[in-house]
Amino acid sequence: MIDAGTAGHRRMLVDSVADYCRRSDPLRRCRMLRGTEPGFDRGAWLEMAGLGWTALVVPESCGGLGLTVTEHALVAGGAAAFLMPEPLTSVMIAARTLAGCIASDAPTDLAHELLAQVASGTTLPALAWQEDAGRVDPAAITATARPSATVAGTVVVDGHKRFVVGGAGADGYVLSVHEAGVPALYWVPAGHPGLKVVLHPLADGRSAVDLHCERMELTAGHRLLAGDAALDALQAGIDDGNLSLAAELLGLSRRLLDLTLDYLRTRSQFGRPIGAFQALQHRAVDLYVHQRIGDATLEQALRTVADARPGGRSAAASRAKARACETAARITRESIQMHGAIGFTDDCDVGLYVKRALVLSAWLGNARLHRARYAERVPLDAEAA
């Protein structure tokens, strides 16, 4: 149960997103910036920071608002409805991991400072943790940090991180490595010597990056956290990331469903609007049913994570992501079909929605992965009421 103050706060956020999207036309930005580097508008980012969106999950001690992924999901979902290209979720994931560093036994000034800069919109971090496709396990780390043989207090990092969505144009990376037998997180500023950043175009016109670290030297001052707490911080980032992606997927599918329903009401063939044909009506209803099931699932997941243990949080995030991927897949595919040939053109916005959904679904684990992950984490009898 949420109190009236929280509810009012959330309504204001939703209104603020809707208002911003009306003013700034993120969809036009999404279309215009396709294939460019970094693929988003830094000025727009600062504007959003001015609205407080970049500070939502940043702890109050770092100048943030100290809110939760639920508030972030409202913003990300609202922005995704208009295909905003700015990396709201990617930065949130890094911020959540940095917040985990602050909450640990050994908080660093660096993490504190980075979070303050995230809140003000001056630094865009990205989380570089993943190495293998089809695996959402922050403990699966082969990148290493070894003490330098030549310079005291310096480590040498070798490894390869992949699929860093939001990594293009980032000011630095929160990098996971193995160090002296335990996991650790380091901050690597963009352009650091020994860091090679390779851009890969995403289906939606933005880019993700791979990081290649070859004999990259970092100092102890770059270290954010070491030990199992580092995995907890990563896990929190990834889980909240999936909740945010679920919100984005459902936000964009809701908007696309509205656009498609409008098209069914107005496009006329055989002397009547095509939405009058029962064959299309029933298919449209099925999309609506999927949207409602998806919305209710995400809402429940967000309520659950508010007081869930870390394991329960992962299960709730997996369930929400799996459902959101399926909902978005159905609505985006059917929207192409219902628009007919125009839906297959680059001029039509449907394609932009389709491709954004493809990217968000694949990132941090697709539906198949998350269904299996849910089943692994929640024993069958745990659901029996």
Add this chain to the structure above:
Amino acid sequence: MDDMDLDRLDSPAPDWDALQDDRFRLEVRDWLRANCPPHVRFPAGRMHWHECRDWWERLYRKGWIAPAWPRELGGMGLSPYKQVIMAEELERHGCGRMPDQGITQVGPILVRYGTPEQKAWYLPRTLSGEAIWCQGYSEPNAGSDLASLQTTATEDGDDYVIEGSKIWTTLAMDATHMYLLARTGRGTRKQEGISFLLLDMRAPGLVVRPIRNIAGDAEFCQVFFDRVRTPRSNLVGAAGQGWAIAKSLLGFERLGIGSPRRPQLAFARLQQLAAARGLFDDPVFMERFTALRLDILDLSATYESFVEQVRRGEPLGPDVSLLKVWATEVMQRCSELMIEGGDEHAAFAGTVDVDGSPVNVLAPFYSSRPGTIYGGSNEIQRNILAKAVLGLPQ
């Protein structure tokens, strides 16, 4: 047990609605645990009257047979949300559905539209189980298109004379009374001229013929009327108002039909089969099994959002139809995976030995069929959603 409750008719009925929600839920749960006879729990199909009469009477003595009716008429007087709690606890305990249409349909309709005489005569008898009701709506040529019904009721002195036939009348063989829609006139629209009548099934000229269903059971019937008379005092509301009366019960009652409980039970059977067949090690099976598991879990989340709406005292909109669509269809998907997972066992009738465990592989397949057909077929539900929720052109 509850012999003390025998006294309740002499003392004022307890105000169950005054209890706190959680307290009420636990009271119901505890009482069901102590009082519900095992033979009415998790029945394979619809229960006949002789199979559940003792359970009906026990609920009646407790004062719990009619949760939605006003207290002064012998009901529990529960708010909509408490009714949902009650239904959820009955479902949770596996209490099978009784021939309850008198309680769920006739009672509320008489409370709203009945004459004082109709209420005084029928309501107490409906509560006690003396009057068991069946629903005479569908006809051989009026199924989804119910308003095209052709059974007629013609005034003749103090009576209506009924001619025609009703079909798919669930448990008509057990019923003492029928509430029916019959044509007393014709209007420009087919919904006009339909009246809502009550009828004693012992009336001469009435024949009930059970219909064996696909599972081999006789749950529904065809009912024939050959000049069957019912007194004009059995007309409910005004002549020609029948369509509006029949449609008036489309409130939060519709939540029940979209409850996740029946799919959960089907899924539990699937789980039982999977354990017996060692299918939890089969990754292909597990992918589909988990997808169904989440389809049902996510239905629960959606159902709960509607329950929350009821709890806040808000009316339910036409969008609640989506629960029925999803719930009934996911149940069918469970039954299909059960057939696939059953391999050769799925070819056999009744309960079979599946690698050492008794399983009726086909039971969910049969029992999940009617759900998408009755109560407004899922195609009708989709029509409703398309028109009333999505506003698509007609």
